[in-house]
Amino acid sequence: MPPKPRKNKRQAESDELSALEQRSKDPDAFATATLFSELPLSIRTQEGLKRANFIELTDIQRKAIPLALAGRDILGAAKTGSGKTLAFLVPILELLYRAKWSQFDGLGALVISPTRELAVQIFEVLKKIGRQHLLSAGLIIGGKDLIIEQERVNRMNILVCTPGRLLQHMDQTVGFDCGNLQLLGMYIWPNCRMCIDMREYFGLKMKPALLDEADRILDMGFEKTLNAIIDNLSKQRQTLLFSATQTKSVRDLARLSLKNPEYVAVHEKSEFSTPQKLAQHYLVCDLPQKLDVLFSFIKTHLTCKAIVFLSACKQVRFVFEAFCRLHPGVPLLHLHGKQKQTKRVEIFAKFVSMKSAFLFATDIAARGLDFPAVDWVLQLDCPEDADTYIHRVGRTARFDAAGQALLFLLPSEEEKMLELLKTKKIPVEKIKVRQSKQQNVQKQLQSLCFQDPEIKYLGQKAFISYMRSVYLQKDKSVFKVHELPTEEYATALGLPGTPKIKFITKSHAKNATRQVPKEVEELDSSEEVESEVEERRLMRKKNEINTESSTDDSESEGKGKGKRQLKKNYASKPHEDDDVEEEKKSKVVKPKTKVDRMFNRKNQDILSVHYGRLIDREGDKIVANEDDDEDNFITLKRVNHELEDGEEAMLPMSKRQLNKTKKERIKDLPKGERIVFDDEGRPHQIYEMQDEKDFLKAGDTKTQIRRFLQESSEAMTTADATDKEVAKEKRRQKKAERKAKAREMEGVDPSETYSENEENAATIQFSDGEPEEKPISKTKRWFQNDEEDEAKTRKKKRVLEIEQPQTLEDQEALALRLLGSL
Numbered sequence: 001m002p003p004k005p006r007k008n009k010r011q012a013e014s015d016e017l018s019a020l021e022q023r024s025k026d027p028d029a030f031a032t033a034t035l036f037s038e039l040p041l042s043i044r045t046q047e048g049l050k051r052a053n054f055i056e057l058t059d060i061q062r063k064a065i066p067l068a069l070a071g072r073d074i075l076g077a078a079k080t081g082s083g084k085t086l087a088f089l090v091p092i093l094e095l096l097y098r099a100k101w102s103q104f105d106g107l108g109a110l111v112i113s114p115t116r117e118l119a120v121q122i123f124e125v126l127k128k129i130g131r132q133h134l135l136s137a138g139l140i141i142g143g144k145d146l147i148i149e150q151e152r153v154n155r156m157n158i159l160v161c162t163p164g165r166l167l168q169h170m171d172q173t174v175g176f177d178c179g180n181l182q183l184l185g186m187y188i189w190p191n192c193r194m195c196i197d198m199r200e201y202f203g204l205k206m207k208p209a210l211l212d213e214a215d216r217i218l219d220m221g222f223e224k225t226l227n228a229i230i231d232n233l234s235k236q237r238q239t240l241l242f243s244a245t246q247t248k249s250v251r252d253l254a255r256l257s258l259k260n261p262e263y264v265a266v267h268e269k270s271e272f273s274t275p276q277k278l279a280q281h282y283l284v285c286d287l288p289q290k291l292d293v294l295f296s297f298i299k300t301h302l303t304c305k306a307i308v309f310l311s312a313c314k315q316v317r318f319v320f321e322a323f324c325r326l327h328p329g330v331p332l333l334h335l336h337g338k339q340k341q342t343k344r345v346e347i348f349a350k351f352v353s354m355k356s357a358f359l360f361a362t363d364i365a366a367r368g369l370d371f372p373a374v375d376w377v378l379q380l381d382c383p384e385d386a387d388t389y390i391h392r393v394g395r396t397a398r399f400d401a402a403g404q405a406l407l408f409l410l411p412s413e414e415e416k417m418l419e420l421l422k423t424k425k426i427p428v429e430k431i432k433v434r435q436s437k438q439q440n441v442q443k444q445l446q447s448l449c450f451q452d453p454e455i456k457y458l459g460q461k462a463f464i465s466y467m468r469s470v471y472l473q474k475d476k477s478v479f480k481v482h483e484l485p486t487e488e489y490a491t492a493l494g495l496p497g498t499p500k501i502k503f504i505t506k507s508h509a510k511n512a513t514r515q516v517p518k519e520v521e522e523l524d525s526s527e528e529v530e531s532e533v534e535e536r537r538l539m540r541k542k543n544e545i546n547t548e549s550s551t552d553d554s555e556s557e558g559k560g561k562g563k564r565q566l567k568k569n570y571a572s573k574p575h576e577d578d579d580v581e582e583e584k585k586s587k588v589v590k591p592k593t594k595v596d597r598m599f600n601r602k603n604q605d606i607l608s609v610h611y612g613r614l615i616d617r618e619g620d621k622i623v624a625n626e627d628d629d630e631d632n633f634i635t636l637k638r639v640n641h642e643l644e645d646g647e648e649a650m651l652p653m654s655k656r657q658l659n660k661t662k663k664e665r666i667k668d669l670p671k672g673e674r675i676v677f678d679d680e681g682r683p684h685q686i687y688e689m690q691d692e693k694d695f696l697k698a699g700d701t702k703t704q705i706r707r708f709l710q711e712s713s714e715a716m717t718t719a720d721a722t723d724k725e726v727a728k729e730k731r732r733q734k735k736a737e738r739k740a741k742a743r744e745m746e747g748v749d750p751s752e753t754y755s756e757n758e759e760n761a762a763t764i765q766f767s768d769g770e771p772e773e774k775p776i777s778k779t780k781r782w783f784q785n786d787e788e789d790e791a792k793t794r795k796k797k798r799v800l801e802i803e804q805p806q807t808l809e810d811q812e813a814l815a816l817r818l819l820g821s822l
């Protein structure tokens with residue numbers, strides 16, 4: 001008897017699996033493979049890859065996939081854009097398929113991504129190549145409906161997720177079980193303190209797991225999260241770890257953590273660690289000229305697609321908002337960690353789909369994200385280190401494409417940064433800006449700041465954020481905060497004055513007067529970063545006119561002495577505030593008038609109001625006292641240098657306020673008042689006491705009491721009469737309605753008679769100037785005629801007058817009459 005076709009199919013599948021199993025045992029046999037079709041992959045995977053247009057293997061894929069299919073742990077290193085995602089997604093699909101994984105086996109593979117964008121991206125690739133498989137896959141990232149996820153998560157075989165959300169499900173979702181997990185994929189980025197934690201995790205706790213890209217973004221909070229996640233997972237896993245940067249850390253990871261891992265490094269023929277088709281340039285430019293050069297670049301590259309990296313969210317916001325108002329002639333976008341997740345994903349998708357656009361971004365966009373066809377990567381602010389540089393430029397020249405990169409360096413950064421790049425084998429070529437092509441946007445920015453307090457506020461925050469980011473950089477040989485021309489930079493941003501930045505409290509002043517600390521870690525928690533916005537130039541002008549002295553200033557001068565001393569010691573000459581210097585030299589307190597103080601206060605108000613009103617443009621979140629660092633979840637750029645919450649003064653404050661302690665400031669806050677509202681909604685103080693003299697003007701107390709009683713009783717009588725009238729009217733209306741209803745029941749058209757309120761019973765239409773009364777009636781349909789109307793009325797009028805039956809006989813008679821009438 002011939003076998004049933006279904007059995008045939010099953011048999012064929014099982015034959016295929018055993019053949020694949022057999023072929024996978026010798027990974028060396030695929031050392032020269034160039035196509036996916038040459039690898040021992042199932043027909044389903046082959047089909048998925050073909051449909052997604054993945055035909056040829058990249059180097060890392062050729063080396064890593066056969067090893068992973070043979071069940072080996074892998075530590076891979078390959079340049080950005082070299083196709084590492086497929087190098088771990090293909091084995092996930094294949095290994096689960098070979099294990100005949102079904103919906104009843106639960107979760108088989110987990111890919112943990114540090115950023116939601118990256119998770120979305122991986123999931124998209126997985127969907128493409130896995131469409132022929134019967135496995136279920138889900139994306140669980142923060143910012144989505146947890147309940148919906150909870151309903152589905154238990155049915156998934158592969159999950160791509162972010163760590164926080166995964167842990168949430170582990171804690172809260174009933175039945176969520178990772179005990180059967182075969183593969184764990186994770187983006188762990190070395191070259192940071194997280195790597196040290198990761199080494200411990202993998203070295204001491206983890207058995208083979210599937211990992212992808214080691215790097216930096218994970219924050220300290222992740223340490224605990226990861227710990228908790230790992231505890232929940234099964235111990236039977238396979239590890240594949242990939243990194244774009246071949247750091248010692250990755251090798252350490254291999255030595256310490258994995259059992260006999262294969263170290264797969266893809267060294268292209270070129271001796272450089274960045275893609276061959278990537279042309280890399282740098283230019284040296286003074287800080288105040290940076291925006292001019294950037295704007296000129298945009299104006300001369302209107303058809304390009306580019307990413308501009310800046311060091312802080314607030315800088316991104318300022319440059320984006322300001323440049324949007326300057327209308328450069330190309331779409332501008334911005335992406336940073338303070339935006340809501342949905343907005344970030346939306347912007348990401350928008351930029352992906354655009355042909356020409358400039359995206360201003362923080363390092364949130366530097367790693368892992370695959371923006372197709374990016375022509376240029378500009379680094380307006382110097383990257384933290386050479387690895388960050390590699391990741392940033394890796395957003396262009398991806399896979400087979402060509403790309404260009406331009407790094408902006410300050411004169412003080414040039415020498416050391418170039419050294420760093422050289423040690424990492426990154427070839428960069430110096431270029432010069434053609435002065436004839438350079439535009440000056442300083443005047444436009446100044447006028448923007450003058451017209452729009454929001455822009456001014458953002459500019460001030462951008463200034464402070466930039467300064468802070470430079471100050472917090474670990475490599476002080478590259479980043480020299482004291483060499484920055486602060487005043488010129490503030491002017492270049494269009495600001496009317498230089499926001500004052502002090503990096504230390506009075507308590508720290510004595511120690512700090514000697515030298516600038518080399519490492520920021522040395523500073524203890526009492527360290528304070530203060531920001532104060534001063535309209536110095538305007539104030540100076542006003543002071544010249546008016547010479548009235550002010551006690552306010554002398555006070556703040558005295559109190560602020562320590563800080564100024566500090567400033568002197570910290571800041572280099574160009575950084576020094578001219579006004580402060582002048583004041584010090586003359587030892588005379590500059591006078592300030594009442595008007596000046598009012599102006600100052602008024603301006604502060606404007607800023608506060610605008611700060612509060614700052615638009616939630618494109619989903620940006622503005623949180624008071626928030627840090628400049630990226631999204632808490634994904635980044636902690638310099639973990640050890642984190643400033644304490646609230647250290648940065650967000651709202652502009654007067655000097656006197658700044659010199660007060662927190663307690664004193666709270667004391668100064670206005671006390672609340674109790675207010676009562678009358679019937680008309682007018683506010684009144686709870687006790688409105690009148691002055692006695694004024695009170696007696698209206699007569700003595702007794703007379704006033706009598707008058708009050710009389711007036712009150714009169715008012716009450718009038719109110720009583722009105723109430724009665726209203727009640728009477730209501731009764732009359734009700735009566736009329738009842739009567740109308742009764743007539744209707746009797747079959748009489750209520751419009752034929754006038755009710756007591758006859759004017760309400762009919763609508764009045766005007767024709768030929770004469771009012772004409774027309775009874776309300778339903779508009780006739782197109783198929784109705786007058787005869788039908790009459791018939792209806794006749795039918796309605798056939799009402800049986802029935803007397804209430806008293807006895808059984810009466811009821812019988814009534815029944816007969818009713819029957820007879822039908």
Ligand SMILES: Nc1ncnc2c1ncn2[C@@H]1O[C@H](COP(=O)(O)OP(=O)(O)OP(=O)(O)O)[C@@H](O)[C@H]1O
Nearest residue numbers: 054056057058080081082083084085244368370399
């Ligand atoms: N075999 C292939 N054939 C064609 N295109 C490929 C292939 N492998 C990867 N790509 C494409 O190359 C680009 C980069 O791939 P991928 O994002 O996996 O690189 P990566 O090494 O993970 O980069 P990064 O280190 O920046 O995260 C993607 O657009 C991807 O679609």
